[in-house]
Structures are given as C-alpha cells and as structure tokens.
Amino acid sequence: MAQSLESFLAELRTDVDRFEKAYRAKVAEIPEHYPLTMVDGNEGLWFEFFTTFVTTGEA
Known part of the structure; x- marks a missing residue:
C-alpha cells in the first residue's frame, strides 16, 4: 500500500508522543x-x- 511522506511523518510523530508518555509514566x-x-x-x-516500544508497545 502506498504511503506519502507526510503520512509517514505523522505516524512517526504519533509514535514519538506515545513513547514519551509511556516512558514518563514508567519514570514515575x-x-x-x-x-x-x-x-x-x-x-x-x-x-x-x-x-522496542514501537514494535512491542512496551516502554
């Protein structure tokens, strides 16, 4: 399935935001x-x- 650069970057930004939230929860x-x-x-x-987070969902 084709994917635009913009779509890829939006997905990556979402993953980064999710990682930060999950990681900070583990820090706490x-x-x-x-x-x-x-x-x-x-x-x-x-x-x-x-x-690891992106592939497994575990922070």
Missing part, C-alpha cells in the same frame, strides 16, 4: 530503572528503547 513508577539522561556513550539506547 520505577525511576531507578528509567533514566531521563543517558551517560556519554549510551545515547543510542534512546533509539533502542523507542524501536
């Missing part, structure tokens, strides 16, 4: 397991966390 619940800042060299974990 278990702050020691959900950092809000990654140390130098671990910044790639944000992308890993995001892609």
Whole structure:
C-alpha cells in the first residue's frame, strides 16, 4: 500500500508522543530503572528503547 511522506511523518510523530508518555509514566513508577539522561556513550539506547516500544508497545 502506498504511503506519502507526510503520512509517514505523522505516524512517526504519533509514535514519538506515545513513547514519551509511556516512558514518563514508567519514570514515575520505577525511576531507578528509567533514566531521563543517558551517560556519554549510551545515547543510542534512546533509539533502542523507542524501536522496542514501537514494535512491542512496551516502554
């Protein structure tokens, strides 16, 4: 099925917003397991966390 760039970006923005909401809820619940800042060299974990959320729905 064809998809426009605009449609793809809208979907991505929705996923980012959903991830932020879910992640912040986990921060409030278990702050020691959900950092809000990654140390130098671990910044790639944000992308890993995001892609895991998008594919599984789990933050």
